[in-house]
Amino acid sequence: MRASINRPPTPSAEEDRDKEPSLREIINIKLVESGEKEKLMELLRERLVECSWKDEMKALCRAYARKKGRNNVTVDDLIHVITPKGRASVPDSVKAELLQRIRSFLMSTTLR
Amino acid sequence: MSSSKDAPLSPRSQLALSCFEELLDCAVADVASECHRIARLGLDRSVDAEEEELRVWAARAAAAAAAGGDHHHHPGGGGAAEEGGSKGGVDVFGQTHPAIAADVVECMNCGRPVVAGRFAPHLEKCMGKGRRARTKITRSSTAGRTRSSNGSAATSYSPYTTTANPNRGSIPNGVTDGGSGGARGDYSNHAPEGC
Numbered sequence: 001m002r003a004s005i006n007r008p009p010t011p012s013a014e015e016d017r018d019k020e021p022s023l024r025e026i027i028n029i030k031l032v033e034s035g036e037k038e039k040l041m042e043l044l045r046e047r048l049v050e051c052s053w054k055d056e057m058k059a060l061c062r063a064y065a066r067k068k069g070r071n072n073v074t075v076d077d078l079i080h081v082i083t084p085k086g087r088a089s090v091p092d093s094v095k096a097e098l099l100q101r102i103r104s105f106l107m108s109t110t111l112r
Numbered sequence: 113m114s115s116s117k118d119a120p121l122s123p124r125s126q127l128a129l130s131c132f133e134e135l136l137d138c139a140v141a142d143v144a145s146e147c148h149r150i151a152r153l154g155l156d157r158s159v160d161a162e163e164e165e166l167r168v169w170a171a172r173a174a175a176a177a178a179a180g181g182d183h184h185h186h187p188g189g190g191g192a193a194e195e196g197g198s199k200g201g202v203d204v205f206g207q208t209h210p211a212i213a214a215d216v217v218e219c220m221n222c223g224r225p226v227v228a229g230r231f232a233p234h235l236e237k238c239m240g241k242g243r244r245a246r247t248k249i250t251r252s253s254t255a256g257r258t259r260s261s262n263g264s265a266a267t268s269y270s271p272y273t274t275t276a277n278p279n280r281g282s283i284p285n286g287v288t289d290g291g292s293g294g295a296r297g298d299y300s301n302h303a304p305e306g307c
Contacts, residue, residue, distance in 0.1 A: 005141065010130075010133055010134070010137060011182065024127065024130065027127060027131065028131075028134075031131070040131075040135055041135055041138060041139070044135050044136070044139055045139055045142070048139060054143055057140070057143045057144075057147075058143065058146075058147055061143070061144065061147030061148075062147070062150075062156055063152075065147070065156070066149035068164075070151040070152065070154065070156075071151075071152065073148060073151050073152070074148070075141075075144055075145055075148045075195070078144035078145075078148050079140060079141055079144040081144075082144055083140055084135075084141060085152065086136070086139075086140045086141075086143075086259055087136060090136065092211070098132050098135065099125075099128050099129065099132055102128040102131045102132060103125070103128045106124055106127060106128060106191050107124075109118075
C-alpha cells in the first residue's frame, strides 16, 4: 500500500536503521501479529479526534483545497500539507500515552 | 517523564518513538485521504464553488414556487429555500399544488359534481354514515324495520333481491338471452363456452 504514495521515508528512523535494521522489523511484525498495532492505531485515532487535532488537519486540507481548486488536489499534496504541522501539534499527553503503551508492549514481548 | 527529544534516549525509547511516528504517519495519511475524498466529491459545503451551486438550485426552486416572479435572486440560505415538505411546496417536476385539491369529480353515489377537497364530507352525508346523515327513506319509516342494522344504508343497497335480473345470480358469464324475467330452473342455456 505504501508504494503507491510517493513520499520519502521517515527521516528520523534512518539512524536506527544502520545499527539494528532487523530489530525494528521484528518489532513491527510482533506488533502486527499480536494485534497490538491495530489497537494502538485505534487508540491514537480516538485521542486525536478527542483533542480536535483531526479537525485542525481537516481545516488545513479544506483551506488548501479551496485555494488550489478542489479538483486539483491529490492525496500526496494533502499529506505534504499536513505532515509537518501534524507532527508538531500532537498534544504531549497523547504522545506520552502512546509511548507508554508501546514501551510496555516492547517490554512484554522482548527482554531488551 | 520528559518528552523532549534533546535528551539522549535509550535504544528502547528510540524504538518506541519510531513506532509512534509510524502510527502517526498512518493517521495523517488517513486524514489526508478522507479530506481528499471530501474535496473531490464536493461534500464540503463551505467551499465557494459549492455555495454557487446551492444558490442556483435554490433560485430554481424558489422561482418555480413563485411562478418565476420576484424570488429570482434568493440568496441561498443554506439550500433550504424550498418550503419544506412536498405539500405546499414544489414537487420533482417543479410544479406547485394548492393545499386543497380543486378538481371537480362526480360522486358515484348521487351523481353530483363535487369538489375533490370536499369529497369526503360529501360522501359522509351522501351515503349516510350513521348518526347525523339522512337517506331518502326518512327515519320514522325505518325505525321499525331496521333496528338491528347500523344505519339505513342496508335498505337502499341490496344487490340480490329476487326481482332483479336472475342472470346475474345463476350464470357467471353473464349470458343474456334477451334478459327475460322469471326464475330459470334449468341450466341448459348455460352453454359451455370452454369453461
